[in-house]
Amino acid sequence: MSDSALYKDLKRISQIEDATHRLGAFKTAVGLGGLFLIGVLLFTLTLSGEGDRYWFVVLAGVIGGYMALNIGANDVANNVGPAVGSRALPMVGALVIAAVCEAAGAILAGGDVVSTISKGIVDPGRVPDADTFILAMMSSLLAAALWINLATFIGAPVSTTHAVVGGVMGAGLIAAGPDAVAWGTMQAIVASWVISPLLGGLVAGLFLTFIRAAIIRQPDRMAASRRWIPPLIGMLAASFTAYLIFKGLSHVWRPPLAVILVLGAAAGVATHMAMRPVVARASARLENRRKAVSSLFTLPLIFSAALLSFAHGANDVANAVGPLAAIVHAAQDGDIAAKVTLPLWVLVVGALGIAFGLCLFGPKLIRTVGEKITKLDQTRAFCVALSAAVTVLVASAFGLPVSSTHIAVGGVFGVGFLREYWSNAKLRARPDAEAAPLPAIAPPGVAADGTAVPAPPTHHKRRKAQKRRLVRRRHLQTIVAAWLITVPLSAVLAAGIFLGLRTLIAAS
Template identity: 55%
Template sequence: MTDSLKSNQWRTVDKDLHRLSRVEYATMHVSRPLVGVGVSLAFIVVAALVAGLVTGQASGALFIVAAAAFGAYMALNIGANDVANNMGPAVGAKALSMTAAIVIAAICESAGALVAGGDVVSTISKGIIDPVSVENAEIFTWAMMSALLSAALWVNIATWFSAPVSTTHSVVGGVLGAGVAAAGLSAVNWSTMGAIAASWVISPLLGGVIAAGVLAFIKWQIIYREDKIAAARRWVPVLIGVMAAAFAAYIALKGLKRVVSIDMGSALLIGLGIGLAGYAIAIPLIRRQARGLENRNKSLKTLFAVPLVISAGLLSFAHGANDVANAVGPLAAIVHAQEFGSFAGKVAIPVWVMIIGAFGISFGLMLFGPRLIRMVGSQITKLNPMRAYCVALAAAITVIVASGLGLPVSSTHIAVGGVFGVGFFREWYMERRAQQAKTNRPSSKPLPVEERRRRKLVRRSHFMTIVAAWVVTVPAAALLSGGMFAILRALLG
């Protein structure tokens, strides 16, 4: 009897412990999202403290501390949103795990920002606002703080809705709204704004067309050949050489501003030389890798996996070098205005400011990036290493083409446009094959409308959400910025 009572008591204890364990697991699950928020807040506080230590008792120190917090917040949002466009295709194609993608992107983004990030940045965001039209350094500081915070808030909102948006355009909208609030509509350079608006269309179209063109080449020259492996041995080294040339020119042109200034002609020559070297190196490597592979599409995917991983890392390096200014450009302008009591179209970025940008992008990627990486990599359309490689290659080529034509483009729009281009090309190709099959077999029944919609390879809901976010970005950031400037001026003026 005693043993029976003891046994029942232990069962009761086990049940209670099990309930406590379930409560503990549930609490951990609910609180997990708060960990990222907590780490982000800690980083923002540390950035503000660093700014306070650097500036000391200098005049305008409070402005610089507040701006450093805003800059850190913006950097976190760039990491959460923008970097997904570089790593999403590689993760969606299963060439990289999520963890490996985050580690590679964090290293390459930080290296690009710290090693090759431009130490001179256009603080008036490509000449949108005429500095002469702003009254004084204090008004200019409020305008830049409003622009920085509004851009960060908009990117944060877009990330919440899983919409990859251009952080460059967010900053542009922020500067536009604050500039109009500070100096009126006459202060805006509307021709520059028109060129930026044109890039909304140019960037994704160029990226999509080039990605679709590369995929069409791979299909017709490799995939649909009788001997796929022989065709791959012939053409994959060529594609790797083109990739090496494109990324060498891209990084020389856009990612090495701090190290050395390189014009378009020199960048293309550098790209040609490295492209030829890449082609020569790839020939024996691809032959060795192709040895013993079966003559089927699955075998071809293995040949594109390593080039895809390399291209994703190079995209992240170039992004870190080129786009870190979106986070720290306005901050650098505020530091300059408070130190010298004046403002300039271009200023040097202090090292501590660049470090805040680099670490903020890395933290934002690690804490909040997976959501957008999954969306870009697998939820718009299905990607494999070959399709993802087309997206990465299109991103580099598009930036070079646009730079040669003098067109402002967004890396976000290019990468996502490339994903859409690959998906819509596959839809067109499948529709073409279905029409050919119908011609060959006139008696076959056509598919119902609902079934044809179900078989679409690009999710229309994501397409509409992303396009709407792109269109709204500049006006939304401008309205937020104008409102914030009015509040700051009323409170502090």
């Protein structure tokens, strides 16, 4: 047996072993996730209640736990994916930081009151009775969870809020009719499909362009780093401070916009002053290389991953468990309210479910966002994180409908396509690109067996083949398609589940 054949056989064996290991890890994760849902079931059985609606609460609690698992597996990847892909954080460290911060954000700042209908999609006053309302909310929650589970399986990061909105709309259409749906709000959500990724990509690209011109392309990169990196980190701190107050802490504290801006500016100035000596000391030990510049963004990336996770836990999780809180209120009080008190156990189920889902199933989407779309280093990942904070803050202040998931992923695509443009522009500008002599192109001939021999490729085809692609189009197509079908597919699923549950209950 030749060495090459032996090498191929060993490679096949290695691939089989890797596949077996991944399958075993997946089965273990599914088993642990199942144990979590069994724990939620046992806990909800201990809640006081009686009658048919009591069993609705038990079933809804399990569905809410399943939804939380899927949020952790999918939605949180956007917060830590760039940090992991740039090697600023190892996977285990990212999982621990994100799990702790997500749970802390949900429990500490998740709020006491939540809207029963996410984003005001359906008028609860048009729902006929509490039982119909419970079935509609249960259907919307299960539909959203099923779609997010499928999206995670195919490797597409999607918006949890959009999935819940689609589920509520689909179930609401069947339960209360088309007049109960706020179609203007739905139009704004559809607009966010375009606005969010474009804004995220544009802002991330602008920051990367500035860093490239002001630091990386300078003769003395370390001197430029000492000048510009502290204010950039200060801008990140200012944006995150304002973002946390405006979005993450909005359930427990909602100060005026002027106060938010002042607090954000103060945090930015303080961080800028604190980072100046830190960057100066670190840069003094580094070589004048691009990789050394990237290493200076490592610590800010770690903090940004933690703060994004906390804000996500505080803001988006409450929207996701809103249907569960609505079911609990309707089952216990027998009425339908626009806003309800969010029970602590609902927040705890959401927080723990996100933490378990992230640790058990999250690495797949984290690798997709951080590694598989395009290659990220700390500089590019920093631009994505800064873009996410700045874009969400500014868009929310102006009332623009945006999705934090779409913004973060759009930022990754933005820096990838910008690098691709620069790389191909550099290839086109090479002196030998046009000056290189072309070999003579022979006309098509005939081989000895009588078949035609095609002419060699033209110069244009050779030049086209040289074009570099630094963004994987396959992931772009999958993610965009998943974004476009999230709301309609969740709506169709929720409508089907609602009709099935209503028929099943009527038959019994």
